[in-house]
Amino acid sequence: MTPVQAAGRDLALASTQEGIFAFADRCTHAETRMSEGRLRACRIICPLHGASFDVRDGRVLGGPASRPLDTYPVRISGGYVEVLLPDPGATPAGGTVVR
Numbered sequence: 001m002t003p004v005q006a007a008g009r010d011l012a013l014a015s016t017q018e019g020i021f022a023f024a025d026r027c028t029h030a031e032t033r034m035s036e037g038r039l040r041a042c043r044i045i046c047p048l049h050g051a052s053f054d055v056r057d058g059r060v061l062g063g064p065a066s067r068p069l070d071t072y073p074v075r076i077s078g079g080y081v082e083v084l085l086p087d088p089g090a091t092p093a094g095g096t097v098v099r
């Protein structure tokens, strides 16, 4: 996993056998950095209390967290990982692409 800052946000990138996924680098339970946790296939495990999430869609796989992680669309373009971040007030398809 790789922590990154983009457009004022803390993100994490996870490289898995299913591809690269981007998500908010904050556990929804108590704000710990998820990029310091462990990645097992597509399951990320929080380093503080052990909640787990699916990096593909952010859904909770195990408590104590109950809210999903925010996840963001990713594509590889010209050797860069591009992440589409939503702009406040943008249409569902709108947003900012960061590399």
Ligand code: FES
Pocket (backbone or CB within 6 Å): 027, 028, 029, 030, 031, 032, 046, 047, 048, 049, 050, 051, 063, 064, 065
């Ligand atoms: S801070 Fe992640 S499970 Fe508590």
